[in-house]
Amino acid sequence: MTVxxxxxxxxxxxxxxxLSIKKEKLIYNAPAISKELKVPKEFVSKMLQTLxxxxxxxxxxxxNGGFYLARKPSQIKLIEIVEAIDGYxxxxxxVLGFPDCGDENPCPVHDSWGNIRDETYHMLNNETLEQLKExxxxxxxxx
Amino acid sequence: MTVxxxxxxxxxxxxxxxLSIKKEKLIYNAPAISKELKVPKEFVSKMLQTLxxxxxxxxxxxxNGGFYLARKPSQIKLIEIVEAIDGYxxxxxxVLGFPDCGDENPCPVHDSWGNIRDETYHMLNNETLEQLKExxxxxxxxx
DNA sequence: GTCATATCAGATATTATTTTCCGATTATAA
DNA sequence: TTATAATCGGAAAATAATATCTGATATGAC
Numbered sequence: 001m002t003v004x005x006x007x008x009x010x011x012x013x014x015x016x017x018x019l020s021i022k023k024e025k026l027i028y029n030a031p032a033i034s035k036e037l038k039v040p041k042e043f044v045s046k047m048l049q050t051l052x053x054x055x056x057x058x059x060x061x062x063x064n065g066g067f068y069l070a071r072k073p074s075q076i077k078l079i080e081i082v083e084a085i086d087g088y089x090x091x092x093x094x095v096l097g098f099p100d101c102g103d104e105n106p107c108p109v110h111d112s113w114g115n116i117r118d119e120t121y122h123m124l125n126n127e128t129l130e131q132l133k134e135x136x137x138x139x140x141x142x143x
Numbered sequence: 144m145t146v147x148x149x150x151x152x153x154x155x156x157x158x159x160x161x162l163s164i165k166k167e168k169l170i171y172n173a174p175a176i177s178k179e180l181k182v183p184k185e186f187v188s189k190m191l192q193t194l195x196x197x198x199x200x201x202x203x204x205x206x207n208g209g210f211y212l213a214r215k216p217s218q219i220k221l222i223e224i225v226e227a228i229d230g231y232x233x234x235x236x237x238v239l240g241f242p243d244c245g246d247e248n249p250c251p252v253h254d255s256w257g258n259i260r261d262e263t264y265h266m267l268n269n270e271t272l273e274q275l276k277e278x279x280x281x282x283x284x285x286x
Numbered sequence: 287g288t289c290a291t292a293t294c295a296g297a298t299a300t301t302a303t304t305t306t307c308c309g310a311t312t313a314t315a316a
Numbered sequence: 317t318t319a320t321a322a323t324c325g326g327a328a329a330a331t332a333a334t335a336t337c338t339g340a341t342a343t344g345a346c
Contacts, residue, residue: 010240062343065292097153108278135251205313
């Protein structure tokens with residue numbers, strides 16, 4: 001099981017982080033990204049299509065085509081990727097699964113979890129890819 | 144998708160919270176708990192078996208049998224239920240899905256997520272069912 | 287213009303999770 | 317002792333998530 005995001009969303013964040021440490025508009029195709037992230041290329045391909053639809057990355061068809069960041073790393077936040085793939089459900093759904101949990105009818109951990117959930121949102125909404133660059137470089141061997 | 148726990152685990156927490164506001168050793172059978180939590184009784188039944196194996200609740204077979212809290216609400220923490228059903232994977236797995244993420248080779252959000260994860264653990268480890276009783280009563284109509 | 291190489295779109299297959307079913311066993315009440 | 321009502325355990329079915337395949341379309345190189 002994944003922690004908070006779907007596999008597709010995890011992979012999307014990994015891929016965008018990977019692209020963010022490369023020279024601007026440098027194009028990588030699906031097989032290359034697949035190899036880098038050690039994930040099946042068909043799955044990577046599908047995920048990259050979704051990211052392209054939501055305008056986070058751009059694509060170029062045909063020979064020497066591939067994918068590239070649509071904006072500068074300083075203008076992309078992790079939360080955008082989460083929104084594009086998984087949506088905001090994680091930030092709305094009751095952590096204990098009570099169907100009618102809300103501020104008016106809170107579950108026993110509604111407030112405690114609310115704080116944690118807000119912090120998580122803050123984490124994803126605050127840092128841009130640019131700010132994560134150094135840490136990303138340390139994680140992924142860059143070229 | 145669920146937020147952090149499996150469906151079975153969410154249900155387990157709900158069920159134990161439900162039992163915690165009842166008189167000690169008062170027995171409820173699977174159909175009754177199923178009705179209360181509005182979840183299929185077979186699924187409730189399976190989950191209650193797992194909780195019984197791990198000693199959080201007790202069971203009584205035969206006519207007028209059912210399930211009851213094995214210990215006092217002041218001696219049961221939410222984290223025990225999570226451990227019994229889902230295990231500690233949520234607290235170990237990389238939130239971005241990097242297979243080799245750890246303190247030596249951290250992902251870009253390893254530290255930030257680490258704090259949030261620790262807070263979550265703290266939330267589940269700190270409060271006992273007894274302390275949640277009031278909030279639970281407000282959520283679940285008691286008898 | 288033709289060929290090679292890439293994305294794109296939709297369908298399909300596979301796997302994992304969740305849910306349901308069924309028979310066996312056990313305990314209680316009458 | 318017999319009928320009943322419950323848990324227990326394993327298997328099966330349904331559903332959801334993940335992964336793969338296939339053909340179509342677009343693009344650049346030659």
